[in-house]
Amino acid sequence: MAGLKPNDFNWIIEGKLAVSECIGGGGLTPRKIRREEEIQWIKSQGINAIFSLLDxxxxxxxxxxxxxxxxxxxxxxxxxxxxxxxxxxxxxxALSDKERKLLIHREYLDEEVPGILAGYLIYSELLDDPILARTILEKILEKPLSPKAIALIPNT
Structure with missing residues (x-):
């Protein structure tokens, strides 16, 4: 497979919604070669849209x-x-287009991003249990959600 997998890349909804840190890495100094390699890898996964939460x-x-x-x-x-x-x-x-495969990113996979992803699963009615949404994100990301992230998950 060509390219370089971005840091913290995970599928949240397999083949439809993914997350990673900023393409090319977080921080103030852009890494052009790394960014190009990661873009190549992302394209090889069929991703065709980027949803940036950067400032x-x-x-x-x-x-x-x-x-x-x-x-x-x-x-x-x-x-x-x-x-x-x-x-x-x-x-x-964005995901209402059946052909769209979306990558969401921020500088790093910080406290807010997992909460937003779990919250989206509730908001979109893909799940109706906030605890289940939290548990699924924790399993996918292989780390517990912080209280700040949990606070972003809507209650049904």
Missing amino acids: SDFNLKNYQEVGFRTYHYPLADDVPKESLNIIFEAIKE
Whole structure:
């Protein structure tokens, strides 16, 4: 298989919704060669859209130039509930296209991202139990969700 798998890459919904840290790695210094290798690997997985939760529009133009559909929803450290619903709805809208395979990323796979992913599973009604959504994300990511992440999961 060509390319380089991004750090913390995992399928949340196999073949449909994935997560990783920022393509090319997190931090202030972009790594062009690594980014290109990771883009090649992501494309080999059939992913055709990037959903960025970064504060800046970092790399969005690069993604568009190589054919990815892009979405940008900057995520504050303290996520207001209104912002959560906007993000959940944007993910749902992106995935409504049967051909779309979406990668969500932020600089690192921090506390908020797993909570948003578990929350999306509830919001989209793929699951109806917040505890099950949390458990599934913990199993996929192989780490417990923080209290901050758990607070982002809507109660049904």
